[in-house]
Amino acid sequence: MTYLILIRRPFRFVIVTVLAVVALGLGGGRYLAVGSQDTGAIRHGNPNRPEVALMVNVDWGEEYLPAMLDVFDSKNVKATFFIVGRWARKNPDLLRQIAARGHEIASHGDQHKLATKLSDAELEQLISDGVSTLKDITGNQPAPLFAPPSGDADRRVVEAASKHGLKTILWTLDTVDWKKPSSAVIVRRAVERASAGALILMHPTKPTLDALPEIIDGLRRKSLEPVTVSQVMQP
């Protein structure tokens, strides 16, 4: 920005400040859930793999999960389920069933609380209790991934998760299915902009269940195989 040198010094400051505010505004709009663009959280898998990951965040919606599992089975797809600890304690049999049917299980926090708003001690609890609950119920260590509730993560959250060996996972494409749009809208959001390595976020809802077969078929028509988050992150 060499042209700034031509502008008198007091005005340079004003212009630089305005540019910075505009840049922050643009960044904030693109990364809605996250304060910083450089937190170390993961938003994408390996773009060299002809795959995408389907992530199902679970804090409610258990009434739709059995039928979603049937769709995954019928299409021979394994997804990653990010499970909230409090939900797991209320639905232990369903959690064991998700695991038994070969899906990847990882933590979505022990409670569905905004991680950046918690004290260090509360954040530690959110992460460690979330993982230990899943391990206690399934008998297996969950995948070393952490999807922060509401995608709320900053550098402190990412570092706290990393102390437990967990990678913090956000998403590439959000179906925003929790707002219950039509299943056609959910299919479009999941498939249209999907490209290799994308992490596609969904939840257990009725329109998501209805959309799921077409999402899987649509991705496969684009030669993108739906897999787990761990798999799409492999080199």
Ligand SMILES: [Zn+2]
């Ligand atoms: Zn959630």
